[in-house]
Amino acid sequence: MKKIVVKFGGSNLRRPQDIDRIVNVVQTYKRPLVLVVSAFFGVTNELVACVQAAKEGAGTAAALAESQSYTLALRALKKQIVAANISDPAQRARTEAALAVRLDQLDRYLTGIHCIGAVPSFVNDAILSYGERLSSLLLTEVLQSRGIAAREALPEEIGLITDGVFGNAACDFELSAAKVAKALAGDGVIVVPGFYGVDQNGKTTLFGRGGSDYSAASIAACLGAESLDVWKDVDGFLSADPGTVSAPRSIAQLNYLEAAELSYFGAKILHPRTVEPLFDRDIPIRILNITRPERGLQPYTIIDDQRRVTHDVVKSVTSTEDVAILKLHGPGVGFKPGILAQVTNTLDQHGINIKSVLTAQTAINLLVARDQLDAAYAALVEHHLAGVVEVSRNAAVAIVAVVGDGVLDASDVGSAIASRALSAALAGGVRVCLAAAGASEVAAYMLVHEEDRKLALQAVHAEFFGA
Numbered sequence: 001m002k003k004i005v006v007k008f009g010g011s012n013l014r015r016p017q018d019i020d021r022i023v024n025v026v027q028t029y030k031r032p033l034v035l036v037v038s039a040f041f042g043v044t045n046e047l048v049a050c051v052q053a054a055k056e057g058a059g060t061a062a063a064l065a066e067s068q069s070y071t072l073a074l075r076a077l078k079k080q081i082v083a084a085n086i087s088d089p090a091q092r093a094r095t096e097a098a099l100a101v102r103l104d105q106l107d108r109y110l111t112g113i114h115c116i117g118a119v120p121s122f123v124n125d126a127i128l129s130y131g132e133r134l135s136s137l138l139l140t141e142v143l144q145s146r147g148i149a150a151r152e153a154l155p156e157e158i159g160l161i162t163d164g165v166f167g168n169a170a171c172d173f174e175l176s177a178a179k180v181a182k183a184l185a186g187d188g189v190i191v192v193p194g195f196y197g198v199d200q201n202g203k204t205t206l207f208g209r210g211g212s213d214y215s216a217a218s219i220a221a222c223l224g225a226e227s228l229d230v231w232k233d234v235d236g237f238l239s240a241d242p243g244t245v246s247a248p249r250s251i252a253q254l255n256y257l258e259a260a261e262l263s264y265f266g267a268k269i270l271h272p273r274t275v276e277p278l279f280d281r282d283i284p285i286r287i288l289n290i291t292r293p294e295r296g297l298q299p300y301t302i303i304d305d306q307r308r309v310t311h312d313v314v315k316s317v318t319s320t321e322d323v324a325i326l327k328l329h330g331p332g333v334g335f336k337p338g339i340l341a342q343v344t345n346t347l348d349q350h351g352i353n354i355k356s357v358l359t360a361q362t363a364i365n366l367l368v369a370r371d372q373l374d375a376a377y378a379a380l381v382e383h384h385l386a387g388v389v390e391v392s393r394n395a396a397v398a399i400v401a402v403v404g405d406g407v408l409d410a411s412d413v414g415s416a417i418a419s420r421a422l423s424a425a426l427a428g429g430v431r432v433c434l435a436a437a438g439a440s441e442v443a444a445y446m447l448v449h450e451e452d453r454k455l456a457l458q459a460v461h462a463e464f465f466g467a
């Protein structure tokens with residue numbers, strides 16, 4: 001029987017008693033499972049803050065004291081969770097002892113960076129993985145205490161090998177697939193901490209923030225799983241971020257392309273690369289809501305390869321501020337051959353990814369991640385590109401995208417979608433800097449002034465889904 005890979009994230013782990021809901025879900029499946037689990041809500045952010053304080057304090061006593069007070073708070077939180085979920089005193093003591101071993105490891109890493117006054121990338125990734133390492137241990141122990149045959153399997157033990165890029169790794173399927181499948185064979189429930197794999201030397205490499213979705217997708221791909229079931233705290237993929245738009249609609253089905261574009265353009269519900277490993281393996285992603293136990297295992301959203309153009313074409317509207325514009329000005333930059341090649345080579349040498357390129361006769365617009373803007377600007381200014389008279393940058397922008405199969409269709413409805421979105425934004429008073437349609441079959445986007453992001457999202461959502 002094929003396995004189901006089930007992912008529980010921080011949205012399912014907010015309070016100590018939330019573990020109970022997870023145990024109930026696991027029992028509902030009544031079959032062997034691979035669980036991928038994230039850190040408790042907020043824990044990774046705290047670890048990031050600890051590392052940041054260490055970097056800034058560069059080995060000072062104050063920064064060390066801050067780290068120690070954080071790990072003490074984490075110990076207290078874990079004790080609370082154990083007390084809320086394990087009633088047998090002997091097992092409680094055993095779990096606390098096992099957690100203490102892991103917390104001691106974390107303490108040693110944190111003390112180490114204070115001693116050397118620096119945070120090497122491999123240590124950074126190791127430290128940030130502890131939220132997940134604590135959750136997987138804890139969940140395994142709680143499942144065992146409820147009579148469920150469960151065991152923990154760490155990425156370094158099962159051979160989840162990455163390309164070795166610290167902070168933003170990708171899974172190496174050639175090296176991982178067979179080993180992971182073998183290690184995760186067999187009955188029972190196997191709990192794997194998400195968020196990281198290991199390089200070929202066994203060093204922890206993170207999959208980027210929110211990366212447990214991608215861990216789970218990678219494991220599902222290695223196993224040729226029946227499905228990847230992702231449990232969240234909302235009714236599946238929604239027509240917009242519920243934090244910005246009131247009463248967005250639940251989307252019953254998305255195809256892989258649509259889901260990939262939505263995550264790329266900022267829909268926070270899935271890590272941007274979650275769909276990648278599943279695309280050509282035909283493994284569906286099912287999104288379920290842990291706060292609605294009455295629905296059992298019925299998903300709200302299924303993401304698969306079915307390409308369906310709905311009557312209203314647009315399935316979701318999304319936005320992100322993780323973007324900036326780099327503009328190369330020159331009287332004939334759009335005309336001269338070779339400039340773009342030089343630009344991409346230069347940025348590539350500095351490890352900068354170009355999200356999009358829009359050219360005109362007198363300007364080349366490059367969209368890059370906001371945190372790479374300054375490095376990209378410096379690299380291009382330093383390179384002195386022939387024909388470029390000025391390089392300018394603008395970080396005060398946001399992307400708003402409409403996504404749905406058929407958005408760029410030549411039919412009347414499809415071709416009207418991008419202009420409807422743009423008109424709705426403009427009519428709502430949004431300052432639009434740039435618009436693009438055609439780069440993807442299923443998405444069109446516009447760049448707006450960052451202060452107008454919410455307004456734009458609300459106006460465009462209202463245009464397609466009603467106010």
Ligand SMILES: Nc1ncnc2c1ncn2[C@@H]1O[C@H](COP(=O)(O)OP(=O)(O)O)[C@@H](O)[C@H]1O
Binds near residue numbers: 240
């Ligand atoms: N289009 C969207 N559809 C559904 N949820 C969204 C969307 N955009 C943003 N979200 C947010 O994503 C959250 C779930 O994702 P996340 O917090 O990353 O879960 P987890 O931590 O479990 O991985 C929801 O609580 C919701 O606020």
Ligand SMILES: N[C@@H](CC(=O)OP(=O)(O)O)C(=O)O
Binds near residue numbers: 008011194195212
């Ligand atoms: N805990 C990590 C990884 C992760 O994926 O978390 P979540 O599943 O809660 O998005 C983070 O916060 O980045």
